[in-house]
Amino acid sequence: MSILILIPARMASTRLPGKPLADIAGKPMIVHVAERSARSGLGRVAVATDAAEVADAVRAHGFEAVMTRADHQSGSDRIFEALQSLDPAGSVDTVINVQGDLPTIDPELIRAALRPFDDASVDIATLGVEIVREEERANPNVVKIVGSPLSESRLRALYFTRATAPWGEGPLYHHIGLYAYRCAALERFVGLKPSPLETRERLEQLRALEAGMRIDAEIVHSVPLGVDTPEDLERARDILSQD
Template identity: 65%
Template sequence: MNPIVLIPSRLTSTRLPNKPLADIHGVPMIVHVLRRALEADCGPVAVATDTPAIADAVREAGGQAVMTATDHPSGSDRIQEALGKLDPDGRYDVVLNVQGDLPSIDPRAIRVALAPLETSEVALSTLIAEIRREEERTASQVVKFVGTPLGGGRHRALYFTRATAPWGEGPLWHHIGLYGWRRSALSRFVALPPSVLEQREKLEQLRALEAGMRIDAMEVDVVPLGVDTAEDLERARAILAPRES
């Protein structure tokens, strides 16, 4: 595999205005995500954005940014455009899509998402973590992964849902929205219309499953903090606080 890491980012949050540029110890949040992706050491890293201020912040930090259209319906469409601009000759055959609101993500979690793509039948990969808090079992904002264990912390996806599933005794799995795409699968995916279940559950990855694309997931120990509110931002600042020597 020859991967590239792309981070889609734009100023669309209503609960936390200017979220990608939020200050975390003197550094914009998007730059923290950039640093975690670089630390993963999977390949070159770039931020795909439609906002000049985000691109400027990334470049001032020494990172690479690529400008994309303002009307993309999803991050997947945004990284598809960015990939075409950055690599028109198709050198990179795998794309890691790291969300721009995960400033404290463990770089090892980014790396582990590559493992399922060593299997040629897998179109895209993702991450899951076991749900351990009782309130998250029924919370609709916590997306549940339903799949078949394959061993070694790897699972084959059967469904994703906001409902509590599967029924019965056993673990429930929290889906983490980081994806590893085979480049050909990403191109196919963005060309497909939104699917019935995707629109019903409001979960983009169901489009891939409904189209017969195989998704495998790897277990990780911790769900990375996604920053959506001012309270989340304060938690991120606490997690990333400089340690005294």
């Protein structure tokens, strides 16, 4: 399997403008993400961005960067453009989309995202973790996976929602927004129009499910810190200053 890890990065964050270049322990945040992606040992790593200053910072630290259009509506659109630029011959089999605001991500989580591809019928693979904090069960910012268990560590995703679901006794699973795509599935996905449930829930992955694509989720044991606010940034600085 030929694997390309792509990290989309844009400067226009609403809550934390310029966050890809935010300094954490002497390096831009996006460089920490690239380093941890490389430590997964899965293959080539590149940052896909619309900002020259992000590309320059990434290259200055020895990583690959590719410029993409500024008008993409989602990270998946951006990584598809990057894939076409970096792999015009179509030799890559699998693309892993690692969000650019996960500077403390464990490389093992990136590797775990590939495990559902043991099943050839899986189009897209992702991650989930069991919810243990009661307040997260009803928090609309915590996206839940509703899925059919395939094993103790895997779900076949039937739905994603911001609501508390499914109803009744049993675990709830927090979706971690890290995706692995078979390249043919990524091409099909970005060619689809936004779907009704995607628009209603504001969850892009529902477009794939509504189109009949299969998403499986590997269940892991920790949620990586996503940096969305100044408070998150300070937490990341505390964590990485101790590395």
